[in-house]
Amino acid sequence: MQRIGDAPRIRRLLIGLALVLAALFLLLPLVAIFAQAFAEGVAMFWANLSDEYTLAAIGLTLFVTLLTIPVNLVFGVFLAWLVTRFSFPGRRLLQTLIDIPFAVSPVVAGLVYLLLYGRNGWVGGWLDSHDIQIMFAWPGIVLVTIFVTCPFVARELIPLMQAQGAREEEAAVTLGASGWTVFRRVTLPNIKWALLYGVILTNARAVGEFGAVSVVSGSIRGETNTLPLHVELLYQDYNTVGAFTAAALLALIALLTLAAKALLEWRATRRETAA
């Protein structure tokens, strides 16, 4: 069968062009990160990595991510259940609303949280009089991270749950299963891989968020400095190798995210062809 662009000459040209451009704009930066990180040898890499402030930044980033994931997981599941299993006025509006964090500039996201919870803010003033500090401390970082990552789980679940429909769940309810049982025994097995991918995406973005966090963090070394902020600090101190060491760690998480995605997709297509 004839297809457009199947002539060997066009084929070779387009594939070649795509590979060259991808190598230049995607692969080269990736290689550069690791090349810079190991520019002064493996020993220096480890020395940079075990620096007191780098370790503190890694710890804070892990802590923030561990708090963010469960919140967005629960929210994402409830939202997806709501918009795919029920029909009610405002359903489409709700789906548009959760896209807000994708459209809002991270700096603007950080700013609106700063205005709300900062000392002069609506909520912040009250909190300040009760000696609770949110801005320039870890709770602020957690809040903005939740904001920027909240669409991921829901966005993965909604198309899948919409495509699957509610028939299996309705059957289970008709047979007398309770809501929790239906979710655990019918819904969860159907959505577990999408849920996992949503969590992986949330994790990748939570670990790497920069703009929003830099507005609310205050960047106090060893205290409110997350790993991406630490990358910036080291880079501005002209400690290029140190900055790229921290960057390599973040790049590694990115690579693991890509690998996980490829694996989940491979699983899905294998099951499709088997069925």
Place this chain on the structure above:
Amino acid sequence: MNTLALLGRSAPKRVLPGFGLSLGITLLFVSLVLLLPLTSLVGQLAGVSLAEYWAIISEPRVVASYLVTIGAAAAASMVNALFGLLMAWVLVRYEFPGKRLLDALMDLPFALPTAVAGITLATLYSSSGWMGRLLAPLGIEVAYTWVGIALAMAFTSIPFVVRTVQPVLEDLPHEIDEAALTLGASDATAFRRVILPNLWPALVTGTGLAFVRSLGEFGAVIFIAGNMPYETEITSLMIFVKLQEYDYVGASAIASVVLAVSLALLLALNLWQGRFIRRLHGGKG
């Protein structure tokens, strides 16, 4: 209309449980996390007169930053439209060694933290970097110029066009190709007259999303931009600078402009897409 559909529509009782609970949790979350913080912007600007507001957002240095941001974002998303179309085409239509790797690599800009992308691009394209050294003899300067800003924006928004065009291209039936070619069209004509009209909506949506993302990009851009007032300052940076000067009103005023533009664009894209889907499916959507 069959009885089942009739029953489903007229039955007021919902079969599945959890409507109240999920509605409650969702509304609570949406109000507290998404909407309440946005209202603080309104609160901050409530005391500002229209003249003051206008003076802040039309300050020459800020206006220069709008032009730099919009210009670079437009260039970046145009480049990405072409790049994304090529990548989607190659990934869907051809088999070749390394295809899976190329496919996985497309998502790198979303997975890689923006600050990491920023320092890497700045280092690569600086005058002593791998790319910078090659481009310098040709008289092309990327780092600390407008081109660098566009490059960083283009990098972070690569996946948008690829991932919106790819599924549409996959779903195009083979017969389209055959029909066009047997009727005597050349490859180029067949692509332009037959394939492109089908991809158009996805291409516009992807490019639009890339543009919105580029307007707000911060982490990847500030390292390579050089941040020279009037020349290579982006609007997100202006907000950041105002904040560091504790000028909360100034920061809020500029942020409100950015926010209004990006929300309007998002809404326009959603509406446009919705209208197109309805037209495609004859009323349903």
